[in-house]
Amino acid sequence: MIIFxxxxxxxxxxxxxxxxxxxxxxxxxxxxxxxxxxxxxNTTEDAYIAGFCNISPTDGKPFVFINLSRCNNDIxxxxxxxxxxxxxxxxxxxxxxxxxxxxxxxxxxxETYKVVELIKKQD
Numbered sequence: 001m002i003i004f005x006x007x008x009x010x011x012x013x014x015x016x017x018x019x020x021x022x023x024x025x026x027x028x029x030x031x032x033x034x035x036x037x038x039x040x041x042n043t044t045e046d047a048y049i050a051g052f053c054n055i056s057p058t059d060g061k062p063f064v065f066i067n068l069s070r071c072n073n074d075i076x077x078x079x080x081x082x083x084x085x086x087x088x089x090x091x092x093x094x095x096x097x098x099x100x101x102x103x104x105x106x107x108x109x110x111e112t113y114k115v116v117e118l119i120k121k122q123d
Contacts, residue, residue: 009062017049020065053087085111
């Protein structure tokens with residue numbers, strides 16, 4: 001598990017989707033749970049969690065988790081990261097889609113560039 005702390009959020013990278021629970025030392029959060037994650041047949045094509053963005057159960061700040069086992073190629077990686085960054089953008093901008101849509105998408109795009117570069121360095 002690799003952790004990056006940014007001003008707005010914590011980025012968690014791991015090859016095991018169950019590590020997100022272990023990072024926060026919880027057995028369940030936001031409707032997901034460690035027991036189901038451990039039972040799930042996590043593969044490079046399917047996983048209990050491919051990516052996850054929400055509020056930390058420990059400090060109330062946003063986090064983004066990326067399951068590196070699902071980063072099979074540049075397109076899949078970029079799409080997965082952008083998907084989670086759009087969730088993060090919703091948190092950052094308090095879901096202000098009607099007034100801040102362009103800013104929200106630009107934020108997600110810029111964070112995607114940054115995170116994809118970090119993931120590439122892990123290879």
